[in-house]
Amino acid sequence: MEVTSTSPSRRVERKEKLRDEILAAASKMFADRGYEAVTLREIAKEIGYTHAVIYQHFPDKWHILAELSSETIGLMVQNFDAIAVKHLASKERLFATSRGLIQFCTAHPQQFRNVFFGPENRNGVRAGQYINDLGAPLFERFVQLFFDVAKEEGLPSKDDIVVAHTWWFSIFGLATLMVIQGVVPDLPDQTLVVEQTIATLWAGVQAVPRLPKSAISKRSGRSSASKQQQLLST
Amino acid sequence: MEVTSTSPSRRVERKEKLRDEILAAASKMFADRGYEAVTLREIAKEIGYTHAVIYQHFPDKWHILAELSSETIGLMVQNFDAIAVKHLASKERLFATSRGLIQFCTAHPQQFRNVFFGPENRNGVRAGQYINDLGAPLFERFVQLFFDVAKEEGLPSKDDIVVAHTWWFSIFGLATLMVIQGVVPDLPDQTLVVEQTIATLWAGVQAVPRLPKSAISKRSGRSSASKQQQLLST
DNA sequence: TCGATTTATAACCATTGGTGACAAACCAGC
DNA sequence: GCTGGTTTGTCACCAATGGTTATAAATCGA
Numbered sequence: 001m002e003v004t005s006t007s008p009s010r011r012v013e014r015k016e017k018l019r020d021e022i023l024a025a026a027s028k029m030f031a032d033r034g035y036e037a038v039t040l041r042e043i044a045k046e047i048g049y050t051h052a053v054i055y056q057h058f059p060d061k062w063h064i065l066a067e068l069s070s071e072t073i074g075l076m077v078q079n080f081d082a083i084a085v086k087h088l089a090s091k092e093r094l095f096a097t098s099r100g101l102i103q104f105c106t107a108h109p110q111q112f113r114n115v116f117f118g119p120e121n122r123n124g125v126r127a128g129q130y131i132n133d134l135g136a137p138l139f140e141r142f143v144q145l146f147f148d149v150a151k152e153e154g155l156p157s158k159d160d161i162v163v164a165h166t167w168w169f170s171i172f173g174l175a176t177l178m179v180i181q182g183v184v185p186d187l188p189d190q191t192l193v194v195e196q197t198i199a200t201l202w203a204g205v206q207a208v209p210r211l212p213k214s215a216i217s218k219r220s221g222r223s224s225a226s227k228q229q230q231l232l233s234t
Numbered sequence: 235m236e237v238t239s240t241s242p243s244r245r246v247e248r249k250e251k252l253r254d255e256i257l258a259a260a261s262k263m264f265a266d267r268g269y270e271a272v273t274l275r276e277i278a279k280e281i282g283y284t285h286a287v288i289y290q291h292f293p294d295k296w297h298i299l300a301e302l303s304s305e306t307i308g309l310m311v312q313n314f315d316a317i318a319v320k321h322l323a324s325k326e327r328l329f330a331t332s333r334g335l336i337q338f339c340t341a342h343p344q345q346f347r348n349v350f351f352g353p354e355n356r357n358g359v360r361a362g363q364y365i366n367d368l369g370a371p372l373f374e375r376f377v378q379l380f381f382d383v384a385k386e387e388g389l390p391s392k393d394d395i396v397v398a399h400t401w402w403f404s405i406f407g408l409a410t411l412m413v414i415q416g417v418v419p420d421l422p423d424q425t426l427v428v429e430q431t432i433a434t435l436w437a438g439v440q441a442v443p444r445l446p447k448s449a450i451s452k453r454s455g456r457s458s459a460s461k462q463q464q465l466l467s468t
Numbered sequence: 469t470c471g472a473t474t475t476a477t478a479a480c481c482a483t484t485g486g487t488g489a490c491a492a493a494c495c496a497g498c
Numbered sequence: 499g500c501t502g503g504t505t506t507g508t509c510a511c512c513a514a515t516g517g518t519t520a521t522a523a524a525t526c527g528a
Contacts, residue, residue, distance in 0.1 A: 011494075011505070018506095036353075040485065050508055052487080061485065116417045117351050119270070129416025139419055162423075166430045169418060173407015176417075182363025183350045183410075184403060185373055189396075189447070196400045196445050204438030211430050213423070245474070245525075252475095274516065284477055286518080295516065 019057045021047045026064045027071075035065055035114045062121045069115040069127040072108070073134045079104050080141055090148040095198055097145065098171045102194055105175040112179050142168045156209040163205060170201055253291045255281045260298045261305075265344045269299055269352050296355045303349040303361040306342070307368045313338050314375055324382040329432055331379065332405045336428055339409040346413050376402045384439075391444040404435055 025046040029038045040061055044051040058064050083100040087093040105112045116128040128135065146164040150157060157163040174197055177184050187193055259280040263272045274295055278285040292298050317334040321327040339346045349362040362369065380398035384391060391397040408431055411418050421427055 009495090015506090039483085041483090051485085052509080053507055055486070056506075117414060126414075126416045132416065132419075136419075162426050162430050163434070165418075165421070165427050166434050169408050169411050169427065170404040170431065170435075172418060173409075173411050174403050175407075176410055177403050177407050180351060180360075182360045182366065184399075184406060185370075187399070192396050192445065192447060193399050193403065196396050196442070197404065199442045199445060200397070200400050200435060200438035201404075202438070203441035204434030204436070207437035207441060208430070208433045211426065211433060213426060243526090249475090273514085275514090285516085286478085287476055289517070290475075 015057075018047075018049075018053075022054055022057055023064065023067060027068050030065065030068065030114055031108070031110045034110055035118050060121075062119060062127065065114060065118060065127045066121075066130050068111075069118075070131045070134050072111050072115050073128070073131055073138060076101070076104055077138050077141070080138065084141075084145065090145065090152045091202075094145055094149045094167075095202075097142075098167075098198055099194060101171055102175045102178065105179050106190070109179045112175075116176075117180065139168070150205075153206075155205055156207075157205065160210040163208075163210060167201055167205060170197065249291075252281075252283075252287075256288055256291055257298065257301060261302050264299065264302065264348055265342070268344055269348045294355075296353060296361065299348060299352060299361045300355075300364050302345075303352075304365045304368050306345050306349050307362070307365055307372060310335070310338055311372050311375070314372065318375075318379065324379065324386045325436075328379055328383045328401075329436075331376075332401075332432055333428060335405060336409045336412065339413050340424070343413045346409075350410075351414065373402070387440075389439055390442070391439065394444040397439060397442075397444060401435055401439060404431065 022043065025043050026038070029043060029046070039051075040054055041051040044054055054064075058067075079100055080097050083096050084093045087096050114127065116126070118127045120126050121130075143161060143164045146167055147159055149155065150159065150163070155163075174194065178187070178190060256277060259277050260272070263277060263280070273285075274288055275285040278288055288298075292301075313334055314331050317330050318327045321330050350360070352361045354360050355364075377395060377398045380401055381393055383389070384393065384397070389397075408428065412421065412424060
C-alpha cells in the first residue's frame with residue numbers, strides 16, 4: 001500500500017516522460033499546422049512510437065488538445081499578470097493588458113484558434129469551453145480590473161458588469177477577427193486599429209452611463225445556465 | 235452549335251435540378267449539425283442517391299460549402315439593405331444595421347460558423363474567405379454607411395477608414411463571440427450588452443479624433459497584400 | 469431503331485481515429 | 499539469477515470518411 005512518498009519507481013517516471021513527449025510533440029504540431037491537419041500517427045512517429053501508444057495516456061485525440069488548451073489559457077493568465085504588475089494606475093493596467101491580450105493572440109494565432117474555435121468533442125464541448133474553470137480566472141481578472149478602473153477613474157458605470165463585458169468583448173472580438181484571417185478585410189495597420197479601438201472604447205465608457213434594463217426591446221437571450229461537467233465524459 | 239436560346243434540353247434541366255437538391259440538402263444539414271459532422275453519403279442518401287453522384291456537380295465537399303457561403307453572405311447584404319432603407323437619418327441606419335448584423339448572426343449561428351470559421355480547403359482558403367469578392371460589397375456598405383454618419387453627424391474623424399473599421403470590427407467581433415459559445419462567459423442578457431456596446435462605441439467615435447499614425451509604437455502588422463485568386467484552384 | 473452520350477452505381481482506394489490480442493520488456497520476490 | 503505477474507508497445511484489425519474509376523443503365527438525337 002505505502003501511500004507515502006515512495007520513489008516514483010522508474011516505471012511511473014518513464015510513463016510521465018512519455019506523456020510529456022506526446023504533449024510536447026502535439027503542442028508543436030498543432031501550433032504549426034492546426035489540430036485537424038495533424039494525425040495521431042504523425043505525433044507518434046515524431047517521438048518514435050506507434051499511434052496506438054497514445055491511447056494509454058489519453059482517451060482520444062480531443063483530450064490532448066484539451067490539456068494543451070488548459071496550458072494555453074494558463075499562459076494567457078500569466079501574460080495578463082505580468083503586464084498588470086508593471087502599471088500602477090489602473091487605467092494604464094487596463095490599456096496595457098488589453099494590448100497584451102491582443103498581442104498574445106496574434107503571436108500564437110493557431111493556438112488561439114485551436115483553443116477557442118477548435119473542434120468539439122462528442123458532447124459538443126469545445127476544447128476552450130471545457131476549461132471554463134480555467135478560463136474563469138482570466139475573465140474574472142478582466143472584470144475586476146475594469147471595476148478597479150471604473151472606481152479609480154470615477155466612471156459613471158461603477159460596478160456594472162455589462163459595461164465591463166462591453167470592454168472585454170470588444171477587445172477579445174477584435175483579437176479574434178485579427179487572428180481568423182479572411183473574415184474581415186486585411187488590416188493595413190493592425191496596431192493603429194487596436195489603438196483606435198482602445199481610445200474609442202475608453203472615451204465611450206467615460207461618457208455612457210449604465211443603460212437601464214428597461215428601454216430595451218424584447219428577447220431574453222440564450223440562457224446562462226451552466227452546462228459544466230460534461231467535461232471529461234468522453 | 236446553335237449558341238442561341240435553345241431549350242435547356244431537359245437534360246440540363248434535370249442536372250441543374252439535382253444540383254439544387256444537393257445544395258438544398260447540404261444547406262439544411264450543414265446548418266443543423268455543422269459542416270464537419272455531415273457526411274457526403276448522408277447528403278446523397280437524403281435526396282435518394284449515392285454519394286458518388288455529388289462529384290458530378292462539385293469537385294469536393296468544400297466547394298459545396300463555398301457555394302452556400304456565397305448565398306449566406308448574399309443574405310447578409312440583403313438583410314443590411316432591407317434595414318438600411320427603413321431609416322432616414324444615417325445615425326439610425328448605423329445603429330439599426332449594427333443590431334441587424336448581430337441578429338442575423340445569432341439567428342443563423344451554424345451558418346455563420348461554417349462561413350467565417352469553417353474549414354479551409356487544400357490551399358488554406360477559408361470558405362468565407364474565398365468569396366471575398368462577395369464579402370467586399372458587405373464591408374463596403376459598412377464603411378460607406380459609417381462615412382455617411384461621420385459626415386452627417388459631424389464626427390471628428392470624417393473619412394478615416396480606421397475609425398470605420400473600429401466600429402464594425404467591434405460589432406462583428408461581438409457577434410462572433412455571441413455565436414461561438416463557450417469562448418466568453420454566457421451572457422445573462424445579450425440584448426443589453428449589444429445596446430451597451432453600440433452606445434459606448436457611439437459615444438467613443440464622437441469624442442475620439444483620428445489617431446495620428448505617429449505616436450504608435452513599433453510593429454508593421456501582417457501585410458495587406460491581397461492573396462486573392464487562390465480561389466477555385468482545388 | 470440505332471448509336472453516342474449522359475447519368476448513376478458499385479466496387480474500390482488511402483487515410484483516419486480508435487480497439488484488442490499478444491509478445492516483449494520490466495521488475496518484483498525469492 | 500531465476501520466476502511469474504504486470505506493464506508497455508506493437509501489430510493487425512475495424513468502421514467510417516472523402517474521393518476515384520470502371521461499368522452498366524438510362525436518355526435522347528438522328
